[in-house]
Amino acid sequence: MKSPAWQLTVHVLGGLAFLALPYIFAPNGLSQLLHLTSNPHELTSFASYLFMLGFFYLNYYYLIPALYFPKKYVRYALSIGAAFGIIFLLLASIDRTAIGPEMYRGRFEEHGHPPPPSNAEASPHDFPPPPSSHQMITDNKPPMGFELSHALFLFLVGVFVSLALRINHRLRQTESEKLNTELSFLKAQINPHFLFNTLNSIYSLAIEQSPHTADAVVKLSSLMRYVMREAATDWVALEHELGYISNYVALQKLRLGDTVELDFGIEGKPNGHKIAPLILISFIENAFKYGVNPQEKSLIQLRISVKEGVLTLTTFNKKVRVFYDEEAASGIGIENTRTRLELLYPDDYELKIGDSVDSFTVDLQLRIA
Template identity: 50%
Template sequence: MAFEFNGGPPTQYGHTTLVYLIGVISSLLFAITGRLQSVEKEKVKSELAFLKAQINPHFLFNTLNSIYALALKKDDKTPDAVVQLSELMRYIMTNSNDEVIELSKEMNYINNYISLQKTRLGNTVNIIYSVIGHTSGKAITPLILISFIENAFKYGVNPDQTSEIYIKIDIEEEILTLYVSNKKTFSVQSDSGIGLQNTIERLKLVYPNKHALMIEDSAEKYIVNLSIKIR
């Protein structure tokens, strides 16, 4: 028995089969897309957890160094510095794993950190710190700003040279702008830059297309200008 195909319109059976196959393929594609999105979210969470695990000991190590320097000088401000450190660590232990935190709490953390540095450094460094705007009703990812500030104290402080650190935080509606500038003092401190690099990676993961980071690294100055669209 011979069959001839004349290129005519498909039969009702062929049409139904085609619709069924399209439905099956569409369902598979939808399931695969959903699975890929789920895997990507888990990957982002794992990367953030890894980065935070590196950041936290980094802060603790550098802050303990600050208090150690005070203790060596038998400075009367050492007890205050210990209290400030306890507040820093309490914040890290209780809030650093949150996806977002109230901006007021993050700002309080930064204030404590800068106060601790002022206590440690005294009049040896000119620290200019200002905050413009209101934090009410705003939220931000924890520890996303501090590395840029901490970096200025690492590389902008040397008792044998004139040191100046300028920090300005401007909060205007949904945009937070951080400006940090320090004169390079070529301090003998050495660091692998893990904290700063991790923060840059976290910005890419948490604020994709919602931040702008400009870094000016010249022979004499290091300047950071970061803008974030906060929630």
């Protein structure tokens, strides 16, 4: 999320660009701003842009959330009308303000007359009489109808642009909340699924009265601590996720002993990368679920590599099971992971699954932050 200072900077620069835009395309460019003190029309035009910018933020941050979204459309329309009325009265007041000395002096030059002499002893007959102040204002100010239409156009632009941006922001916020809800639901499914499988592993050790049962309980405690504390967040350090996977594989190795040929390795360094928690474990669980049978020769290969911001996971297991329990056959883990990958890494992953008669392979390439 962008910092408040960055957001404030963007708003300030955007506001300055909006105020400067009419003068960038003006014949005299930004130098036309110098006439604000000598040309009442320029001052009114600049004030209209300034007021509309203020109304944009009023509408975006207050009127739309307080009146439009709660469907108080009548009050919203009345507020919009009142705001336009106030702005137009302010513009009319500025436009009718008496011309000060500097503005009056500028009118001589704009009408082709030299400015009044600064020397008090100069004869008033040396120069032709200047036009009256009323004539100068009238000659340099468009008709009231043009001023009203110009202000109304800017006002409507402010209304529709702020509405469009606010509605779009709300839609994106709604989509984000929906995504978080869906991810939380998927994660809630994975956690009990993982616990169920791990408890089954420890149960097998206890039945066999294995001396490794205590070590398995300690590793399970470490795994559950990770699931409860860190995996509840949106992103975790890759180093912690890889440690979690290593503990899980070690737990399975304790349970299986020499009944399976296990080739497991991690290459590369995390280097501060982050990853969505529990995004890889389902593929690894699947290898043990379908690739282990004490009555047959089992082979499982698990390789993880991290290189140049790309994590690669490859798994291979020989299919040795003939009968599958209902929970295992449902494939809930892999389907959830596939959905999470699509939600969290829509354009940053490539998943290939090979399902043959006697083997099952997974090849996942994931670009990580």
